[in-house]
Amino acid sequence: MPRRARRAPTPGDAGGDAPAPDLAVNAREWTDKQIFWILKHGVKYTGMPGWAAKDRDDEVRRMVAFVRLLPEMSPATYRALTEVPGSGTAGPDAARIAACAGCHGADGRGRGQPDMPVLGGQSPAYLRATLEAYATGKRQSAVMANAAATLTPAEMTRLADHFAAMPGIGATTPNGNVKAARIDREGLPKVQLPACASCHAPGKPYPVLAGQRASYIAQRLRNWRGDETVVDARKSQSTMPVIARRIPEDMIDPLARYLSGQR
Numbered sequence: 001m002p003r004r005a006r007r008a009p010t011p012g013d014a015g016g017d018a019p020a021p022d023l024a025v026n027a028r029e030w031t032d033k034q035i036f037w038i039l040k041h042g043v044k045y046t047g048m049p050g051w052a053a054k055d056r057d058d059e060v061r062r063m064v065a066f067v068r069l070l071p072e073m074s075p076a077t078y079r080a081l082t083e084v085p086g087s088g089t090a091g092p093d094a095a096r097i098a099a100c101a102g103c104h105g106a107d108g109r110g111r112g113q114p115d116m117p118v119l120g121g122q123s124p125a126y127l128r129a130t131l132e133a134y135a136t137g138k139r140q141s142a143v144m145a146n147a148a149a150t151l152t153p154a155e156m157t158r159l160a161d162h163f164a165a166m167p168g169i170g171a172t173t174p175n176g177n178v179k180a181a182r183i184d185r186e187g188l189p190k191v192q193l194p195a196c197a198s199c200h201a202p203g204k205p206y207p208v209l210a211g212q213r214a215s216y217i218a219q220r221l222r223n224w225r226g227d228e229t230v231v232d233a234r235k236s237q238s239t240m241p242v243i244a245r246r247i248p249e250d251m252i253d254p255l256a257r258y259l260s261g262q263r
């Protein structure tokens with residue numbers, strides 16, 4: 001059980017059927033910790049649910065930052081951040097694509113957001129499998145679970161093909177970080193870290209990393225490494241969590257930048 005943070009003043013205090021808290025007004029009076037707690041656990045008696053994905057405190061923290069901006073945000077800024085830009089696509093999936101584009105951009109490049117993967121150029125089979133993993137909860141993300149939950153299997157296939165076919169990742173000009181290059185090509189035999197390129201290379205059934213956003217790569221690796229306080233036996237033994245835990249902490253960011261091709 002997480003320790004209960006100091007309780008925020010919520011409508012729950014007033015009784016059963018008070019309206020939901022107006023975050024745009026109240027965010028000013030609450031600490032980041034209080035808003036985090038409300039978003040993570042929901043508000044008792046009001047029907048506001050807790051965050052849908054466990055182990056994704058990073059998602060909750062980003063939402064706290066957004067809520068924090070609300071009191072000062074102009075309606076125009078709010079619309080720019082939340083509304084769906086025209087996707088320019090017609091056809092049966094136009095509405096779906098427009099919804100994805102609200103976060104991923106009509107060009108699949110993620111609208112410059114640091115936590116957003118580039119979808120263009122990614123393996124279509126990987127994108128398809130990932131959408132299903134989000135929908136079933138096999139891959140935890142409250143944000144993407146929501147977006148994937150109502151897709152039919154045929155829509156998942158078409159959306160994966162649509163975004164994968166766009167220009168995006170796939171090519172890089174490797175920077176000169178020798179240590180990162182070695183981990184990519186040879187791994188670190190001393191700590192049984194395999195070479196990234198032994199799986200992540202063209203023609204293999206694994207996601208493309210070359211040219212992916214560095215901040216997103218680093219975020220995924222850190223998420224797989226998990227909370228330092230969780231004992232090893234309870235951590236996931238699937239491939240990438242095990243690999244991510246073997247990467248030296250001071251190499252996560254350099255390796256992510258190397259793979260993405262940034263200097």
Ligand code: HEC
Nearest residue numbers: 096099100102103115116117127130131141143144147159
């Ligand atoms: C509210 C914002 C939002 C919407 C809407 C959204 N996504 Fe995402 N998407 C994200 C975020 C954030 C991630 C990274 C999640 C994570 O950490 O696992 C992501 C990840 C993904 C991934 C995984 C990519 C990878 O490299 O592993 C795929 C595929 C994807 N989204 C497809 C879609 C599709 C298709 C739609 C529309 C049906 C959609 N998304 C709608 C925010 C969104």
Ligand code: HEC
Nearest residue numbers: 117194195196198199200206207217220221239240243247
């Ligand atoms: C044995 C094969 C294998 C090796 C070696 C490997 N990976 Fe992976 N990697 C995978 C698989 C499989 C996935 C897809 C996992 C999933 O969907 O949950 C993946 C996914 C990823 C992703 C997420 C991509 C995305 O779009 O979300 C990153 C980042 C990543 N690997 C980084 C690395 C790094 C860095 C190394 C080297 C230190 C490495 N991998 C070595 C198999 C491998």
